[in-house]
Amino acid sequence: MEEPISSDNPYSSDPVLPSLIKRLFPRSIRQEIEDDLTRLGNVLVDEIRPLSPLVHPASLVQYDQWGRRVDALHTSEGWRELEKFAIKEGYVAIAYERKYREFSRIHMFAKTMVMTGDCHVLMCPMGMTDGATRILELCGTDLMKQQVLPKLMSRDPSSAYLSGQWMTERPGGSDLSRTETFAVPANRVESDLGTPYILEGFKWFSSAAEGNMTMALARTGELSQGARGLSLFLVPLRLPPYSSPLSNGVQMHRLKNKVGTHGVPTAELSLNSTRGWLIGPVNQGIKTIAPVLNITRIHSAIHLVGSLQRCVAIARSYATVRSVNGGTTLLRDVPLHMASIAEASLLYRALVHVTFGAIELLGKSEVGAASADEEARLRLLTPTIKAYASQKACPAMEEMMGALGGLGYMEEVGIGRRVRCMRTLSYHSSSSCRFRLIRDSMVERIWEGTVNILSLDLIRATKEQKTVDSFWAKSLITNAAPQFSGRALSTLRGALEKSRLLNYFASIACALYLLEHAQWSAGNHEPTRDIDAEAFRRWVEEGDLQMNEQAIAVAMKDGGLRVNLNLEMVYGPEPPFSSRL
Structure with a gap:
């Protein structure tokens, strides 16, 4: 019989988010935010996670018994309960009530990320509702603002609009x-x-x-x-x-x-x-619709980051109960096994920091507190975080599925094999939740713009040199504390000179936000300061930055010839059209 895994609070047990919340929020409101996120985590484990088996695909009845066209859409009980839960939690409302002004966006997306692993892509309708709310706030008629906007912002499931x-x-x-x-x-x-x-x-x-x-x-x-x-x-x-x-x-x-x-x-x-x-x-x-796309692209990135958070959490927990070598060794004590989880954890950490970097700027922008440079930086980051997360998160989730061995691949009872939860001694679809998360996350390569579309968006944004100059990288590097002045900082400084390709720009942005957090952590003598510094070093010296250096060198070599060879590699030596440029 398998040992039950623990089902820890997805906020308070996370190794990244609580530290980031501490840095981003002023002391005067931080405790309220931390208390709310801790409470939410407990609700997710005790009340929402058991709803997973009740979420099923919707059904459509086009005609009634008299042959009349009715187009009645029926959603599952679990889905409806999740929507009610999200509305009550203020999934959309928090950002527009603006109780914490520019910090309201961070609060809202922190809750969104924590909820993602258990809420079956609820960010899709809620994210679009969020975007619609912003459109009406900015461009709606007076009657739209009087009659529709309050419904979109409502916390009452009986009257809220989606x-x-x-x-x-x-x-x-x-x-x-x-x-x-x-x-x-x-x-x-x-x-x-x-x-x-x-x-x-x-x-x-x-x-x-x-x-x-x-x-x-x-x-x-x-x-x-x-x-x-x-x-x-x-x-x-x-x-x-x-x-x-x-x-x-x-x-x-x-x-x-x-x-x-x-x-x-x-x-x-x-x-x-x-x-x-x-x-x-x-x-x-x-x-007019651009604010919707900006907001939903950030929702898309958060969905990917939150899904990866859940996958890493399950693999981390499983390693503490699964024994090998005849039951004498736990997986957490197997260095090779932990190395793969640490690699996924590093990616998760980088994506959290860069995504919330964009969210912080969005919050400032919406209340008119962003400088011109910050507005330009938000313009650069929005397509970048969505595209980069969509490429990187799913492979890392697959690695975490593999970290559970055969258990990670099981999918029974519709959504997967159920794993006994230590907290309640009941059954939740934890491992299958991971497999569902992989399937659900794959769509983010397409929703709200494919990677190529977003790459072109970034290129358009970087055509103006002042937009590129708005990126705060040079000042951040110049003012870095002495303990960060080694090889990693030197590599990062050189990378900035060729940073207009999306993946390369994204990995640089991750490095900069990891550096910013590591410096804050060191300056405030945080308990996490050593691992924060190590995360920055690994990301630059061992991670994606180095791989993108090599990819750029390959892409730039004989570019025209390579384009033609790509066509022939796909279609054969005699394609059904001219492959010569």
Whole structure:
């Protein structure tokens, strides 16, 4: 019989987050934040983790017994309970109540990260609701702010609104310039919350299909205008006067059969004379929706970091109870085994620090406290953290799955083999949770922009030298304490001169945030100061920075010839088209 693993509080037992919270929050409010996160961790273990077996894929009933089209979406009991829980916890509300001003964003995302491992990609509908809230706060009409905004910010599950985000269409995918859904002006009615339009079209990948409303892009200009001819609309679905299961001319054709994220209902939808209200100026939909993309990209990064946190925690706990060598040695005492967990832990540490670096800047930006340099740094970091985490987190999670041996690969009873929890002596899907987390996390390479799309976004952001100069790296390195003046700092200084490729820039940003935290830790004589310094050294001298140096050298060598050889490697020596540039 297997030894039960411990099910520790995901906040207080974490080796990284409590120290970061201590650094980022002023002493006057820190205790409140720490108490809230500790309480949340206990609730997750005792009340939320047992809900996992109750989360199942949504189902769609398109017709009733009389043959009438109803498009009734049914989500599982577990999913509904998770949504209620998140709303009560202020998943969206905290950021907009701004009880702690710019620190409210850090508080909200710290809770989000701690919740991620047990909440089945709840960040998807909640993240889009977060983005919609910011859009209405910035660009909504007075009536939208009076009637809809309070619902998006509500902590009452019985009245809170969820919002989707409908952009992806069949012709273009991430290429919004090929959007075919069009919108034409409509006559006003008494219930309108703004300038009314009628939308016609088809949205191919529509997450949060259970929402009350959505933010949708539609074409108000000519197709030849590409993305410059798009406008943004608030489209009501399940809010007055549209209160039936699905209405306002929206038809749900099918739910997507996805590799993961099974709890999230994602649909193919058609808009048929669907009424929507313009948000922001006509033909400036991309600019208007940009805050949604920035926020959801950070949610995406946090989902990856939180998933990796859970995986590392399970592997760490398993190593304390699993014995080998005839039962004489625990895995924690096997150096090779612990080396692999330490490698994943280093990546987790780096991703936590760089992601919360961006979150800290977002909080400042939203309350008008960010300097011009900080705004520019946020612009650089937002696509970077999402793309980098999406590439690095899943392989590390797979390593942690391997750290459990055959147990890590088991998936029974729908979601995986259940592991007895020492705290309650009940069964939770801990190991299977890891496997689910891998499947659910894989989507982040695609959602809110593929890695290539985000790389181009970073290149656009670095075209202006002042944006690059805004990165605080040089001053941080110049003012580094004497104990950090060795090889690692010298390597980092040299890397800054060629940092415009996304992965390289991301690994440098991780190093800088690890250095910033290590210096704070040393200066305040924190108990973690030695490991904080070692994390910075390892990251620069042994980690991703060195690998990216080699990758850049390979990519820069005979670039044109390499492009042609890539085509021939994929298609053969005689591709069905000209491979010569």
